[in-house]
Amino acid sequence: xxxxxxxxxxxxxxxxxxxxxxxxxxxxxxxxxxxxxxxxxxxxxxxxxxxxxxxxxxxxxxxxxxxxxxxxxxxxxxxxxxxxxxxxxxxxxxxxxxxxxxxxxxxxxxxxxxxxxxxxxxxxxxxxxxxxxxxxxxxxxxxxxxxxxxxxxxxxxxxxxxxxxxxxxxxxxxxxxxxxxxxxxxxxxxxxxxxxxxxxxxxxxxxxxxxxxxxxxxxxxxxxxxxxxxxxxxxxxxxxxxxxxxxxxxxxxxxxxxxxxxxxxxxxxxxxxxxxxxxxxxxxxxxxxxxxxxxxxxxxxxxxxxxxxxxxxxxxxxxxxxxxxxxxxxxxxxxxxxxxxxxxxxxxxxxxxxxxxxxxxxxxxxxxxxxxxxxxxxxxxxxxxxxxxxxxxxxxxxxxxxxxxxxxxxxxxxxxxxxxxxxxxxxxxxxxxxxxxxxxxxxxxxxxxxx
Amino acid sequence: xxxxxxxxxxxxxxxxxxxxxxxxxxxxxxxxxxxxxxxxxxxxxxxxxxxxxxxxxxxxxxxxxxxxxxxxxxxxxxxxxxxxxxxxxxxxxxxxxxxxxxxxxxxxxxxxxxxxxxxxxxxxxxxxxxxxxxxxxxxxxxxxxxxxxxxxxxxxxxxxxxxxxxxxxxxxxxxxxxxxxxxxxxxxxxxxxxxxxxxxxxxxxxxxxxxxxxxxxxxxxxxxxxxxxxxxxxxxxxxxxxxxxxxxxxxxxxxxxxxxxxxxxxxxxxxxxxxxxxxxxxxxxxxxxxxxxxxxxxxxxxxxxxxxxxxxxxxxxxxxxxxxxxxxxxxxxxxxxxxxxxxxxxxxxxxxxxxxxxxxxxxxxxxxxxxxxxxxxxxxxxxxxxxxxxxxxxxxxxxxxxxxxxxxxxxxxxxxxxxxxxxxxxxxxxxxxxxxxxxxxxxxxxxxxxxxxxxxxxxxxxxxxxxxxxxxxxxxxxxxxxxxxxxxxxxxxxxxxxxxxxxx
Numbered sequence: 001x002x003x004x005x006x007x008x009x010x011x012x013x014x015x016x017x018x019x020x021x022x023x024x025x026x027x028x029x030x031x032x033x034x035x036x037x038x039x040x041x042x043x044x045x046x047x048x049x050x051x052x053x054x055x056x057x058x059x060x061x062x063x064x065x066x067x068x069x070x071x072x073x074x075x076x077x078x079x080x081x082x083x084x085x086x087x088x089x090x091x092x093x094x095x096x097x098x099x100x101x102x103x104x105x106x107x108x109x110x111x112x113x114x115x116x117x118x119x120x121x122x123x124x125x126x127x128x129x130x131x132x133x134x135x136x137x138x139x140x141x142x143x144x145x146x147x148x149x150x151x152x153x154x155x156x157x158x159x160x161x162x163x164x165x166x167x168x169x170x171x172x173x174x175x176x177x178x179x180x181x182x183x184x185x186x187x188x189x190x191x192x193x194x195x196x197x198x199x200x201x202x203x204x205x206x207x208x209x210x211x212x213x214x215x216x217x218x219x220x221x222x223x224x225x226x227x228x229x230x231x232x233x234x235x236x237x238x239x240x241x242x243x244x245x246x247x248x249x250x251x252x253x254x255x256x257x258x259x260x261x262x263x264x265x266x267x268x269x270x271x272x273x274x275x276x277x278x279x280x281x282x283x284x285x286x287x288x289x290x291x292x293x294x295x296x297x298x299x300x301x302x303x304x305x306x307x308x309x310x311x312x313x314x315x316x317x318x319x320x321x322x323x324x325x326x327x328x329x330x331x332x333x334x335x336x337x338x339x340x341x342x343x344x345x346x347x348x349x350x351x352x353x354x355x356x357x358x359x360x361x362x363x364x365x366x367x368x369x370x371x372x373x374x375x376x377x378x379x380x381x382x383x384x385x386x387x388x389x390x391x392x393x394x395x396x397x398x399x400x401x402x403x404x405x406x407x408x409x410x411x412x413x414x415x416x417x418x419x420x421x422x423x424x425x426x427x428x429x430x431x432x433x434x435x436x437x438x439x440x441x442x443x444x445x446x447x448x449x450x451x
Numbered sequence: 452x453x454x455x456x457x458x459x460x461x462x463x464x465x466x467x468x469x470x471x472x473x474x475x476x477x478x479x480x481x482x483x484x485x486x487x488x489x490x491x492x493x494x495x496x497x498x499x500x501x502x503x504x505x506x507x508x509x510x511x512x513x514x515x516x517x518x519x520x521x522x523x524x525x526x527x528x529x530x531x532x533x534x535x536x537x538x539x540x541x542x543x544x545x546x547x548x549x550x551x552x553x554x555x556x557x558x559x560x561x562x563x564x565x566x567x568x569x570x571x572x573x574x575x576x577x578x579x580x581x582x583x584x585x586x587x588x589x590x591x592x593x594x595x596x597x598x599x600x601x602x603x604x605x606x607x608x609x610x611x612x613x614x615x616x617x618x619x620x621x622x623x624x625x626x627x628x629x630x631x632x633x634x635x636x637x638x639x640x641x642x643x644x645x646x647x648x649x650x651x652x653x654x655x656x657x658x659x660x661x662x663x664x665x666x667x668x669x670x671x672x673x674x675x676x677x678x679x680x681x682x683x684x685x686x687x688x689x690x691x692x693x694x695x696x697x698x699x700x701x702x703x704x705x706x707x708x709x710x711x712x713x714x715x716x717x718x719x720x721x722x723x724x725x726x727x728x729x730x731x732x733x734x735x736x737x738x739x740x741x742x743x744x745x746x747x748x749x750x751x752x753x754x755x756x757x758x759x760x761x762x763x764x765x766x767x768x769x770x771x772x773x774x775x776x777x778x779x780x781x782x783x784x785x786x787x788x789x790x791x792x793x794x795x796x797x798x799x800x801x802x803x804x805x806x807x808x809x810x811x812x813x814x815x816x817x818x819x820x821x822x823x824x825x826x827x828x829x830x831x832x833x834x835x836x837x838x839x840x841x842x843x844x845x846x847x848x849x850x851x852x853x854x855x856x857x858x859x860x861x862x863x864x865x866x867x868x869x870x871x872x873x874x875x876x877x878x879x880x881x882x883x884x885x886x887x888x889x890x891x892x893x894x895x896x897x898x899x900x901x902x903x904x905x906x907x908x909x910x911x912x913x914x915x916x917x918x919x920x921x922x923x924x925x926x927x928x929x930x931x932x933x934x935x936x937x938x939x940x941x942x943x944x945x946x947x948x949x950x951x952x953x954x955x
Binding site: 066097113248 | 536
């Protein structure tokens, strides 16, 4: 087998050196009745060529060649080949968590840069080395707010990603953390009138996403003020961080929980991505996850180490701030390299292109009779439209035109049937937007006024 | 002496302006930044431009991001390439971190994970255009069930620790469905730190149980602890000493008699794949670390993936969604599972990691047993060749890893961390230090199957040489490493006054 670097005679030599006749003897501590007598029924062994063939066949059964208008938490963006070339260096790809700092300065330095970039983007003072993804970052942010305030109730906007809210519910279920949902109003934003002192009393945090799941930006300063007045924290979730190229960061929030997939990470059917928690310096000791910090060696040379580990499970065990161990370091590196390439101007330009393309698409689609915009709040690269027919029916028809249609909001919001969330990023050519509009018009026209 | 020994005398610490290699002088990316530089350009905008302030309102927009880097493409390439040279990696040599299973990460896995049609797929796209992705999940699930001998699986957990949590939540939901979720989870003192941390999030109390003098579960002791209040025992098998729990069947029986379940931490599955199946020896639920046993790259700390496999009784409680096969043979995601614990992560988990794990499994097929055998041979070979030089606190049959202690070297003032740091100068990554907690001064060595006899011999040479140094020149060992870009770093200062980001 090509991955195993031993010849048959070397195996024999090693067994002889150990002092056993056969390899079976090394497994004698396993009770005999549990030792397998026949090979496992697994497909393979496959040569490299066969592995490639298998996966190419699978790729052919997917949406290759389709144009997609899906966002809803995962966004296609331009990626440079440079990023992939660098992260595939074995020194990054095949190294472990940098516990042995002297031998892992590459990873540690990059994490320090990642933490800096995330803090700069979110307008927060510090950021951690990564979480699994946005959904678990949001959940950990809620638990962090619970620890910081000593209160065990959180208010979550319904405009927050439904799957993120489901993850929060799973974690909260056995921790005595109560979750209350906050309604939205016409602009597609959280209902601020519902944030009454009574509602906020004893709340650990108000949790809100911006741009939210309808694509609408939330008014962070006002929400923060309302939360703070009642002694609650504001947790801001971000699923589309490219928005931060032009959108005011949630600096007034106390904790930012972000999904960094949009920074150079491919959609890859849901993961791996890279979650982030950013916060104020004074809250850092209640943060979950790893942190890289700057220090020096005996000769005074700058170096980086994993620090404040007394928060973490390998030191504190059941008293740790979280059970997270392995995080998403390689994808934090992807995001870091991607952002370094884009730089200050590039990120802004890409954000502006997203805004412009989404506006163009919205205008084109709204020309179709029966299609209208649903929410009036400001949007970035996603927006909600109402269709004259069910989104499911329209999407089935679009699929025949090799178009993966928008996200049907009715899936998670029963009151929003016939409403769809459309995403248009800088990767979408104008011609495809026009093709989508034409296809949609045809579908709507051909089905007339049927219910 | 090993050919990997670095001449420590040549380290030029006295030269101020120029160090031995240009790489050594690399600063932070922010320190290279200058206004107007960039490393990536976008195609021209093909729709009318929009003024953000007019479109969103000035209260929603920002000016430029203060301190954000501005560098060219070549500078990005050089910066990260230089940083990479400060890392050690499996691609450079043996990485004997016990409990971490640092094995070769096959390159073809990286290739197939990036294929158009796989990397490009959106997790919310309809099942009609996701059959390939779903088939990958389906095939991997079946492979993992065959290897573990269990009945049903979820691939959603993002890492081992999240798998632990998902498994515990399923135990809780199952027991709750029988009217009493119970209060405690038993954890041996040799367990990974994630175990107790996960137990707490699942809403249970941790009850630590001591190992016996053989580092194993004392079954008489266990019998006393297992009451109607105990939900489960979380057991790593082989234990963190690298030793198989010989009385595993009895342990399972003790738990099952009282209605409690056996959770197995599968971190050490690399000792068992193809040789024995946890499903056969009484395990009810276990997680696997795909970034260990199934070769997906650690990447400097992640991504991982922590699928959980369960017995039939726990199947109704698996997280949503589940991959299911419909009557027409099409695969689909089933969201409608009323007894499910819910979601533990958005979407279907770390698909790109799952895909690599399948590529690994397909490469071996039934031959996966050979990998297990080689891993166990390597650990025992190293043990045999080092047991005259280092203290072996538990003289029990080793499987895929061996745990020594620094007891002999301590007499000369040299501890496990010193020896670990000195290994760096010999061109090896350190073993795992100070774990498991039941071994004072632990030196936990896991070579994996990826090491040749030659590499094992070099490692043995290095360790023997350090053992000699500890006696003859302990100062040399205590101040190691001598060959890295920076020496031992002041961790106390780092934690006392944390500097967690660059500032201009």
